[in-house]
Structures are given as structure tokens and as C-alpha cells.
């Protein structure tokens with residue numbers, strides 16, 4: 385597996401389908417891991433994941 389490029393997602397247009405760096409992008413890897421339930425707003429797991437993401441974002445921002 386290719387080495388990750390830290391922060392590469394900060395310099396793209398988020399057009400992942402056309403991106404040559406998907407195997408080296410942490411954001412893309414995270415999106416790939418999500419299953420359909422993670423994206424269903426009527427499922428409690430969606431809100432748990434969203435809450436966890438905001439917590440991680442606040443930690444990084446600090």
C-alpha cells in the first residue's frame with residue numbers, strides 16, 4: 385500500500401472519482417469504510433458517527 389500524503393485533501397476539488405491519489409488519501413479511505421447505515425440519517429449510527437467526527441474535528445482544531 386502506498387504511503388499516505390498528509391493533508392492532500394486540503395488541496396483538491398473533492399472529485400474523488402477522477403483523482404489519481406485515492407490510495408494515498410486519508411479522507412478517501414475513511415469514506416470507503418463507511419457502509420450504507422453510516423449515511424442513513426434515520427439510523428442512530430449516523431448521528432453517533434457525526435458526533436464522533438465533530439469531536440475529532442474539535443480536537444484537531446485545538
Ligand code: SF4
Nearest residue numbers: 396399400403409412
Ligand atoms: S481522493 Fe478525493 S479527497 Fe482525496 S485528494 Fe483525491 S479528490 Fe481529494
